[in-house]
Amino acid sequence: MISNRTYDQSHPEYVSLSTAYVGHLMTSTLLAALAGIMYWLLSLFFPALNFGVQNLVIFIIAVVIGGELIVVLLQRPFIVKASHSDPGGWGYALPEFLVLPCLAGVGAFLISHQLAAGLVCALVFFIVFGVVGLLSKPWKPGLSRAEVRERYEQTKDMIQADFVEEKYRGVEVNPLHRDLFKKR
8 A cells, every 4th residue: 555645745755846947947938939939930931920039039939937837837747646756657758848839839820810820830839848758758757866865976977987997097187177176
């Protein structure tokens, strides 16, 4: 039987809602800019898709701010239940794939009053966010903080061993790097 654990903010895996939202905003701003540029390039070839550069920029900012808030709120129950900042699973991953493209498609349709603009905008956003989502694999559980720390220490030890090896070969090592990996 699985016990129900309470989710405590002092838990080392806790990530506050505001921190998660800012993290999502940082990533999505870059991706949405790429999607906006792709949509703008398509609108050069298909004038029916054009609804103005200024409107496009305002639209993308609104989609990112609103869409990522929705994504964070949809993912929050999975994070709380697992007591892990990156719990994985399809319920956790689907909002990253679907929310912003759907919101972008609906928004583009409402702004331009053309179904083609809404569908193309949704498709462009889905391609950009889908490719990044497939590369990041949000459906797989991420590392815990302890695992990240352990991998950091392993990497540090490996680099330290490489510096010792280089020292015996007579290769000059940068003094800043040597100080970083001194024995304590």
